[in-house]
Structures are given as C-alpha cells and as structure tokens.
Amino acid sequence: MKALIGKKIGMTMIYKEGVAVPVTVVKAGPCVVVQKKTVENDGYNAIQIGFEDVKEKHVNKPMQGHFKKAGVKPTRYLKEVRVDNVDEYEIGQVLDVSIFEEGEMVDVSGRTKGKGYQGTVKRWNFGGHDKTHGTKYPRHGSTGMHTYPGKVLKGTKMAGHMGNVNRTILNLEVVKVDKDNSLLVLKGALPGAKNSIVYVRSAVRGGK
C-alpha cells in the first residue's frame, strides 16, 4: 500500500473542463522510511514512515535510539504502513507525493474537529421540538420503550461529546499532484482543522 503522512493546508476550488471542483490542499511528505517490519521478525510486513523533521533534543531517549538505529533524522510523526513486499523499500528512503498519480483514488484519515458537548439536534440531526406552546422539555424525545426492555438500549442517540475522533474518508480523487511544493490536491473535504495531521493512503475499497 502507498501511504504518506501530511498536513491539511486548506480548501479552495479549481476548474476541470469548465466545471468548478472543490478541493483540499494537503502538504504530504516527504516521508522517510524509519523501520522495516517483516513476517519473520514481526509477524507481518510493514514499513514505518516518519514525517516532519524535529531537533534531536525534542525527541525522548528511547526514540532517539530508534532513529539512530535507522540512521535518519528524528521526525515528529511516525506511522506504520502495511506493504506486500518490504524489499521494495530501503531504510532512509524518502517517499514523496510522486508515488500518487492524478486521477487515483485515496483514503484520508484524520482527527475531526472537537465540537464539545452537543445536543441531539447537532449531534444526530434530530428534528428538535417546539420551544414554546406549553412544552416542558424541549430536548430529545423518548429514549426507549416500557417494562420491556426496561432499560435504555445501548447506542441510543443522545446528547454527548461530539467530534475529536479519528475518521477516515474513503475514495477521494487525486485531482492534482504538485511535486515542487509536495502538494496533493484532493477532491472534497477532509477531517480536521487546518494544519492538522492527515494520513493519505491508496484506496482500500473500490476506487479506480
């Protein structure tokens, strides 16, 4: 699987054959291969990639050793990517946006914006109730039945904390690859705020 760690830059629109396309700009990579995991050693095949260089003093001792072993500069973010064949990669190899092509489908994971404690209208798209005309409790309606089941079923939609969870958006089209600025231009919106870390991988389901 092809994958990169990146930063969400923001949204804009570009034109394709006279039609406006809403796009998100992601500064993806360059990512460095820090570790290789093999079936013999670890039970599965994967590479560990790092993104965004940091000073060595900002990395704790165990991690310093980890980077030193690989002989690469310490990075702020690390992520494991499952691959079929580890031999295609070398430790210290730099992966950039050119691993993706225009027109390709990708999945993007990120942490959504935290919304705090939200009511059912915003959190679950409930209709809401009259605020006046004699209503006593203008909140959500019933949360369950009667003596049977005699409890509120698990997973019932109620008010609570919203956002600040990991989400993956499947099958986003790569509209453009800008190698000079190491940018990926993806069609549609991504989870998270500007400058938040996103993980871009080739589409695992469907896609082109």
Added chain:
Amino acid sequence: MDQLIRAVEMPYKKEWPKLAIGDHVKVLTAVIEGGKEREQLFEGYVIAMSGSAGGRTFTVRKISHNGIGVEKIFPFSCPTVKDIKVVGHGKVRRAKLYYIRNLKGKKARIKEKRETKK
C-alpha cells in the same frame, strides 16, 4: 500556508479590469451545448462581490424581458468567463446592492458616476 493554496490556484488566475460595486458590465462567457461552444453575453450591474482569492465571485443583475430580474454569479477565475468589459461606473453607497431587487422600473436603475474633468 496560504501561499501553498495560492500555488494551487495560480494556473486559474486571470487578469480582469478592476470591478467596483454598481459597475455596468458586459460579461462574455463560453457555453458548451451539444459538443459545440458558443459565446453568450450577459449585461447588467455588479450588485455584489464575495469570497477571496481563487474563490472570489461577482454577481451581475439584469432586467430581462417582461421586467424579470435575472442574476448570475461569476467566479473571477472561471475559465468559461472569456471577457469582462466595464461600460460605466455606478454611483452607489453600499457594498451589496440587494435592495435593488425590491425596486421596479426607473427606480431600479443605478445612477452613473460622471468622470470629473481634469
């Protein structure tokens, strides 16, 4: 950060005459119909501008046949916008001329700004 977004928008940027609210403009757009491309002219007043940078748009309002008001929103960077011509500048005091939607006939006109002679 913004510069990176600008880098993506750059290829679509176009140079147009500076528009102001209340301007009388002629906008030439390409229309693709049945595989054929033809040009269409839309003439009216600029009643609003919104957005920023690559997403900036302007709204043109004209009075069509039988006094029906027609508005079109054009993105500045849209490739189908072929030409923007400023015919005259309007004398207006607002950034958004939405009030003009409620006016009819002679009242729905915008007074033209006379150029001061030097």
